[in-house]
Structure formats: structure tokens, C-alpha cells
Amino acid sequence: MIHTAGNNGEGVRSDCHISLTPDSGQGISISIHSKVKWMYGGSIEMLCRDMFHFYGIEKAVLEIDDSGALPFTLAARIEAVIRKHLDTTLEYLLPVLPQNIYQTAPDTERISRLYLPGNNPKLMINAGIYGCHGIILDLEDSVHPGKKYEARFLVRNALRSVDFYGAERMVRINQLPEGLKDLDFVIPHQVNLILIPKCDSPEQVALVDAKITEILGEKNTSVWLMPIIENAAGVMRAFEIARASENVVAMAIGLEDYTADLGVQRTVAGKESFFARSMVINAARAAGIQPIDSVFSDIDDMETLAERVRESKSLGFAGMGCIHPRQIAVINENFLPDESEIDRARKITLAYEKAEKEGLGVVAADSKLIDMPVVNRALKTIEKAVKSGRLNINWRETNGR
């Protein structure tokens, strides 16, 4: 039986294809075909030998067809073939990057989240440099059914070894119950948030939550949850789902599957999903969590994307998914407060501060009375504007930018 993992062939970069023939011939034989063999051939072979030693394998033929895979990829691919051969849960782990050890706050900014196919290492390496708030390593729809097993190792290793430069580290698991198995591979390894796809009942959230608690054991960390509503049943139970666990911090909507469930076409105008989107927004806001909009799938049409983002923001969404790095800037840009919002927020904030100072019970700006929720929104807008660099932190003194 020959076991294989990984990818090779035309257009494949930063990946490798491994084939393992166990127990044939004498001892360990390793052959490396790589365009960087002269640079890294020695270290690749050392890694292989170390892994064979770790798993106690003394006889095997290993063939590596490498297109510049980084160590985290090589190790994931080799572990996948070895564990296909051996029945073991023993994990071969490379060291965790110290900068990858962080927790995120439940209400951290989640405007842009970049989806990455979980079995494509090339796209992971630079994913953190584009300034998105979250990175989703996807084990679900973007991974071919035959590649689900090996993708888990790659995603786990990426969580440990790839620097995402402070982005929230997210994993979309498979639909339950298969998704519960994914949790074993990722929960102990610096994941901040789990996306639960095709979620249509609070029980599913509870199952995931319980499994995570079990895996974490004594560890004092939190892994947040973001259920994705993708059918009519989920829409109708959105509020229950949003409140299913205190670890649920956001709720997203997936419109491709939702429109398919309704048996309608997904249109750019989006009339067919208006109700569903409003339900998700209201359920999430009522539960005190972030509502997140579906991805926009035409990666070449930045203008329509920008329109969609502005609409999304005006409906009440707090963020949107991205399927290409080029969408990140457009989404961030259009979700952030624009000039007129900032101007208004400045006026209200100043009026509020003045009222506070003078001990007045009411806040007034432009001869209108301002309610407290409006003041709070203004304060939040100012905070966002300052954080994103759209407003100088000393705006009170500099009178603006």
C-alpha cells in the first residue's frame, strides 16, 4: 500500500507531494526531487529522518516531490502519510512561534476575514500581510473530500508556525459531526475562533462548545465561536443560536447555500436575502454579538464589492468575509467611518464632553438634543476612526485630522 499526501504538478508552489511505501526493501530510503534541493536538500532529509525516528519507522521508501515547501508544510505532509500508515494519534509538532501565542477579545474588530483553502500552503504564507482582521483556515468547502485528512495537519501546523501578524486565527471546521473531529487537530494549537458552518440549531453550537471545553481541559483560554447561518431553518433560529453559548462572539450568514436552500438565484441586488440578513443582524445585535455578512464572489469587480460593503454597513453588519486578498482593503475602507460620519461624531463627542464637564443632564449639538445611544455610537465611531488612522488621536487640539 502506497500512501500519498500533498500536491505537485504545474502551477503548484510552496507545496510538496509525498509518497510513502512502508516496509519495502531494507532500511529507510529517501529521495528528494526539489528545485531548492541544493539549498535545503540536507535539511529536508534531516526532517524526514527525525520524523521516521519519532514514529519508530525503520523501513520505508519516501519520495518527495517538492516545489519550495516550507518546513511546516513538509512536516504536515510527511506526518499525514505516516499516520495514514500507522494507527496513531501521536503528533509531530514543530515549535510554536512565540508571536503566535495570543488571545483575542470577544469584541475584537472583525471587519475583514480572509478565507484560505486549508490544503493550500502557498496562500497561507503571506496571508497576514494584507491587514485583514481575521484569517480563516478552511477545512470545509474549499478542501477536496479526498484531501480532508491531510488538510488537518497542514492547518494545525500553519496555526503554530505561520506568522499572521496579529490577525485573529480562525478555523472553519467541517459540518457536524465530522467537524467535531477537526477540533482535536486545531484546538490545542493557538486557534482563536472556530466557524461552525451550516449551523441551524443551538444544539450544534453546544456540541462544539462542549468538545472544545473537553479538549482545553484545565487550560485557561477561550476559543470563540462564529456560527454561519446557511439555510432557512438557521435563519428562523438565529437568535437562539446567537445565545447558545457565551463563547459565541459573532454570527455570519452564507448566502450561496441560503439562496440554494430557498431555491432562488443569488442576485447582486440581494432582495431575496434581505429578510435573512436582517434576521441575522437583529439576532446578533439582540444577543450582543457581531453580525457578519457573506462573501462577495467576483474577485475582479472592486466597484460592485464597494457598493455591497456600503450596503452591508448601512444594514447593520459589522464585517464581511473575503475570498481574495485584494478585497481586504475595499472591505476595510468602506466599513470604516467615512468623513461625514467622523465629522458628526466629533461634534457629538465634543458636545457630550462639554455637557459632562458642565454637569448638564442633556447633550445638545446643532441645536438638537442627542440621546445617549447616539452619543455612544459617536464615541465608538471616534474610537474606530482613530484606531484606523482616519482621525488624528489629538483631534480635539488639531481641530480635525
Add this chain to the structure above:
Amino acid sequence: MADKQKRNAAGRMIPDMINGQPVIPFMGVGKYRPQGRKHASGISTCIDYPDDGNKQVSGLKEALVKAGLRDGMTISTHHHFREGDLVANMVFDCASELGIKNLCWFPSASFSCHAYLLKYLDDGTISHIEGSMNGPLGRYCSEGRMKKTAVLRSHGGRFQAIQDGDVKIDIAVIGAGCADPFGNANGLNGPSASGSLGFAVGDAQYADRVIVVTDNMVPFPCIPWQIQGNYVDFTVKVDRVGIPEKIVSGTTQITRSPDRLLIADLTARFCEAAGIIHEGFSFQAGAGGTALSVGNYFGEIMRKKGLRARFARGGSNKYLVEMLEEGLVEYILDGQTFDLEGVRSIRENPDHVMTSPFSSYNYHGKGNFASMLDVVILGATEVDLNFNANVVTHSDGYLLHGIGGWQNCLFGRNVILPVPLFRDRIPVIRDEVTTLCGPGELVDVVITERGIAINPRRTDLIGKTKDSGLPLKKIEQLKEEAEAICGVPRKPEFTDKIVAAIKWVDGTVIDVVRQVKR
């Protein structure tokens, strides 16, 4: 092969003889002062040329025979037809049929289509190449299979070598999209129109014999005559000089790679922050995907701020032409025309001007355009901690690219190298470049997707950008980041055999390339 070697001013070991010629080692930027008078071809007389001006002969082989082709000569061709060039291959087919041996091929650049000539390097028709070494030819040379030592020069260095007589061209064969029987020629019209023929201008002037080859022979006069018939000995009409769709290939598209777009965006933002983009500024951006998008971002900044560039040097293409026609750029000084829009523009628009390496790049002239540029955007295969850069070999030691105008452009006021930090696990920033093509004192800024390193010599740029919010880092820091991700690579191993010399813009030797140990 040389027996003695000495260290040049860049610290590289250089032989004292290459191909039987004495070598002047690199002495430092602006240190070598040439002596003597320029080279010239022999005096011609109208006695030897037909009064009716018709110099057309039946075919290329006849022209080569009449031009006196014999063993050991130096034959020049040009790369205006780029990947679609048929001329160089035809020339050596003829030479081979005539049983001629040991020719030096002196192209202005080579392309993958010239892998066809490997068989003539094998059978001794061609002894060596003095020009660029791309793809399969570079591999052949790096494996030590070329009979003599290759010599690589920049476009400006090639003109300098011709003008100074370092290289004496016996026969120049100039392919042209349009010509008349007298020898006047341009690249503007006909099925093989390729734009400016600038690279052949010096060859026409200095070569002993000049042959113009076209597939579009028009009655005298061919207007305009970028190549003057008065320099030309013979004209030839062939069925095809080039493959049109490969002459203006689709390589010149703005990149869609998010990594490269990010690097291009950082480059433009850096230039804006450093005050490089101002009313009346000038720039040169190459034809690679990243460089094209830098030009695009420049355009956005200029539109936003209401600025115009006085001139752009190119490498022209549809994007630069759009900027010219929109009024963002007042003039294009064009050295090479990359696409059909560029060809149309240079034919129709008087503000889109043909140049040659003489005006743009020649270091042994009374100035050149490259040093007047406010900013140049260049590529590199490697950059080291001293900002030295490599553009001809990859980190595995194999020759894969020519120098082009790269060395010449290093004299621009602000030289920026936008490069990825690593390419498929191969780090770009190294302790020391494998091959030195450009001294670090001329490289001002390295821009990667993970940070920008400014040459410490440029305290002015450091001062202007320190509060810009751009990710400024030390170059050592960039190298460490790359190695943290990729690992520390082993260096390639070489034998002692020198396979190629890298000339500096003044004709001195800045480095050599040794045979890769396999």
C-alpha cells in the same frame, strides 16, 4: 582562460585576461577614466555602391557572403522582436550551411526562442556569446559548455563597448519591420512592427558591414529612417523577420498577484512620502508586472494631487501610453516598445520619442538620460546586506537573465528595488550576492511585502519618510525575517572555471560567473 587573478575594487576575484583580451578590473563607481579616441568603421566610397540606391540582394546568405563572413567574426543582432525573433536564428543557419566556425554572437539581448542556437554552440559555429544569457542559454553557459567565456553587458555598456572599440562588430544584421532597398529602416510599420529600433543604431554606425533584413520592403524613402541607409551595405527581403504575436507578447500585463500589488503599492506610497513624486518629475518603470503596477499607482497619486511627470523613460506599453494621452506624462522617451499600443503611439504621437542606448544609457558620452531620472524602479534576483544587487544569476548560481538597462538606471536619483522577500523558499536578501551586478552605493531602497529598507547612505530619504507610517526596517531585519520563514540556505558550489564576465557600465569587469558544480 586566465592564469592570474586579482581582486577588483568591489572585492571580487577577476582574471587579468578574458578570451585573450586584457581585463580592466572595476575600480569603483566613477573611478575609471577612458583614454584615446573612439572606434570607427573603415571609410566607404560611393564607388562601391549602386547609384540607384538599390542594395537589395537575393537572400540573407548571399548578403552574408558578400559581407565577407568568415571564421571567428563577431556578428551582432538585436532583440526588438523579443520572443518572436527569427533573424538571429536565420543568420546562424546560413553560417552553418556555409561551414563557418567560431563566430562570436553579439546580440543586444537573447530570449528563449534563441535556445535554437544551442546546436550551433555545440557544433562550434558559435564559439561564445557577448550579450545577455537567458533561460536555456544561461544554463548552457553556467554548466561550462560554451567554448569561450561569455561577456554580459548592460544596454549602455554594449553601446560603450561598440563605441570604444572593445567589441569590433564585423557584420551587423538588423531586422526591421519596414525598410527600403537603400537600407533606411524603422520598426513602426509592417506585420513585424516592433516600435523603436534604438538598440541597432550604434551597430549601424560602427560595424564594418551592415545588413538590413525586412519582410516589408517599401520603395525609397522609408520614413522615418531611424536606421540610416547610408550606413547600410546590403538589404534583404525575407518572408518573415518575426512572429508578430510574440513580438508584442502578453507578458506586459499589470500583475494580479496580491503580493506584488502590495509591493507596488508600498513603492508608490514610499515615493509619495519621500517627495519623489512632484510636478515635473521623471521616472522609469520596467515592463515586469510589479513595475507596471507601480506606474499605475504613480498615475493614481498624480491624478489625486494634480501633478504631471515631465518625462517617463520606457519600456513603453499601453499603460504608459494611457498616461501620455491623459496628460499625466508629457513625453515618453522610448528605448523599447512592448505592445501594439506602444507601437501605435510611437508612430502617431510626436511626444512619444524614439531613443537609443547612446542617448539614454552610454556612460562614455557627454551625459545620458538615465542619470537625470528622479526615480527608477528595478528588479533583482538578490540584494545583499550592503545593498549590492544581482540581476543575472539566481541564488543557485545559474545565469538566467541579461542586465538590460538595469546597471545604467542605477544612476537615477532614487533607485528602488521592489522585490519579494523570498520566492518559493529562496530568500532574495542574502549576506552576499552570488554575482555582483550593481554596487550597493547606487541602490537606495529595497521594498518587500514585509518591510522597506533604506540604504543608510540616504539619510535624506530616511528623514523624509520616518513619520510616514510605512513599515521601515533595517535590511538585516528583512534578511532575518526571510530566514526565519525559509530557513538558512546553503550556498551553491562552483568550480574554478570562469564561464562569464560581468561588465560594469564603463567597460571594466565588476564580477565573473563560475561554472556551477553539479
